[in-house]
Amino acid sequence: MQKILxxxxxxxxxxxxxxxxxxxxxxxxxQIYFIQLRDGxxxxxxxxxxxxxxxxxxxxxxxxxxxxxxxxxxxxxxHPKKDEYEIQVKDLKILQIADDYPIAKxxxxxxxxxxxxxxxxxxxxxxxxxxxxxxxxxxxxxxFAENDFIRFDTPILQPTSCxxxxxxxxxxxxxxxxxxxxxxxxxxxxAGIMSFGRAYDFGPVFRAEKSKTRNHxxxxxxxxxxxxFCDSQQSENIQEALIKRILKDAxxxxxxxxxxxxxxxxxxxxxxxxxxxxxxxxDVKKLLExxxxxxxxxxxxxxxxxxxxxxxFKIPVFVEDYPFKVKAFYMKKYTDERGMERAVNTxxxxxxxxxxxxxxxxxxxxxxxxxxELKKRKYKLEDYEWYLNIRKYGSVPHSGFGVGLExxxxxxxxxxxxxxxxxxxxxxxxxxx
Numbered sequence: 001m002q003k004i005l006x007x008x009x010x011x012x013x014x015x016x017x018x019x020x021x022x023x024x025x026x027x028x029x030x031q032i033y034f035i036q037l038r039d040g041x042x043x044x045x046x047x048x049x050x051x052x053x054x055x056x057x058x059x060x061x062x063x064x065x066x067x068x069x070x071x072x073x074x075x076x077x078x079h080p081k082k083d084e085y086e087i088q089v090k091d092l093k094i095l096q097i098a099d100d101y102p103i104a105k106x107x108x109x110x111x112x113x114x115x116x117x118x119x120x121x122x123x124x125x126x127x128x129x130x131x132x133x134x135x136x137x138x139x140x141x142x143x144f145a146e147n148d149f150i151r152f153d154t155p156i157l158q159p160t161s162c163x164x165x166x167x168x169x170x171x172x173x174x175x176x177x178x179x180x181x182x183x184x185x186x187x188x189x190x191a192g193i194m195s196f197g198r199a200y201d202f203g204p205v206f207r208a209e210k211s212k213t214r215n216h217x218x219x220x221x222x223x224x225x226x227x228x229f230c231d232s233q234q235s236e237n238i239q240e241a242l243i244k245r246i247l248k249d250a251x252x253x254x255x256x257x258x259x260x261x262x263x264x265x266x267x268x269x270x271x272x273x274x275x276x277x278x279x280x281x282x283d284v285k286k287l288l289e290x291x292x293x294x295x296x297x298x299x300x301x302x303x304x305x306x307x308x309x310x311x312x313f314k315i316p317v318f319v320e321d322y323p324f325k326v327k328a329f330y331m332k333k334y335t336d337e338r339g340m341e342r343a344v345n346t347x348x349x350x351x352x353x354x355x356x357x358x359x360x361x362x363x364x365x366x367x368x369x370x371x372x373e374l375k376k377r378k379y380k381l382e383d384y385e386w387y388l389n390i391r392k393y394g395s396v397p398h399s400g401f402g403v404g405l406e407x408x409x410x411x412x413x414x415x416x417x418x419x420x421x422x423x424x425x426x427x428x429x430x431x432x433x
Contacts, residue, residue, distance in 0.1 A: 006042035033061040046087040067098040126256035139249040152192040152199035154185030161385040181206035183304040190225040200225040214417040226400035232362040235399035278318040310351035331361040354411035360401025367391035
């Protein structure tokens with residue numbers, strides 16, 4: 001008898017198969033047991049009729065508890081009208097009887113569920129979110145593999161800051177002094193593209209920002225990509241194609257998961273078909289001011305402003321060329337017609353309160369200009385000597401961007417808090433389990 005996964009069940013209609021999994025729920029009508037089984041790949045109802053099984057199997061059903069592990073065999077049947085399947089059980093064996101499960105079939109507060117995160121991950125909602133997260137991860141890696149990028153793993157322990165040392169976790173590194181947990185692999189990727197042309201990394205990054213908002217994690221996953229011989233507009237083209245690939249794959253491959261989350265996918269389906277909007281930072285601020293918001297033309301976009309942009313356009317918007325003074329030292333800059341220094345950069349703002357999901361820029365390729373900026377910001381030049389060397393030997397125009405995995409997961413799943421989008425969240429006030 002063939003052991004299969006629930007996800008493959010439709011290929012075995014009217015055939016006898018074997019399943020292994022855990023008891024998500026169960027109920028009895030006296031002569032029949034209805035068992036909701038989960039096996040990691042999906043969920044299915046298994047029907048045990050007292051008159052159709054031996055005494056041992058029936059007694060095993062009487063002993064079941066939530067989350068007990070079992071194996072069973074039976075015949076696959078299909079609902080006459082719906083795309084649903086059941087198992088008509090012939091035999092059931094218990095692998096382990098679970099203790100009283102602490103997550104009962106009732107409402108629990110979010111803090112309780114995160115305290116029990118190791119167990120709550122078994123429930124349908126986090127199961128669906130994590131599978132969509134996996135789909136997004138695979139879409140990103142597949143897209144880059146198909147578009148001449150190589151994976152280039154950058155160090156998690158770094159001696160320098162990518163942007164702001166006040167947001168870094170520092171550690172003592174043997175007798176060599178202080179090291180930092182990475183904020184981004186970008187600087188190292190820039191070295192990589194001078195060898196490979198196009199490269200990306202994908203791994204955990206860390207921010208020590210003391211924020212308790214629903215938008216922040218202290219540890220999260222970032223995909224950074226860098227491209228040689230690439231300007232900011234070409235980079236935006238790649239970013240748009242990547243996001244549309246992610247959406248397309250999720251809509252095609254995660255239908256069950258999106259249904260479990262009761263996600264309205266109407267807008268996501270439309271976004272796949274439409275070109276993204278591209279607007280200058282100044283024009284975005286002006287539009288918001290005309291809409292009645294109080295804005296600061298010399299500052300970054302606020303949370304409220306990013307949300308408003310999403311509400312206005314209902315499609316991702318590339319906001320280009322922020323004031324240089326609020327952006328990182330490595331960005332290429334220019335002076336606009338109003339005399340303001342601007343970074344040649346882009347933030348991609350998604351609708352439905354998703355806010356910024358990608359940040360990117362054209363990097364300054366000039367050794368002299370980058371050196372001047374480091375001096376102006378009073379950075380230690382010896383810390384960035386290796387980074388300056390990239391510009392000394394065959395420098396070329398190049399651009400890059402970073403995708404916050406959890407922010408994209410939150411957008412596509414529609415969940416409220418970003419801590420729901422990672423298996424074990426690390427925040428300002430949560431470091432267990």
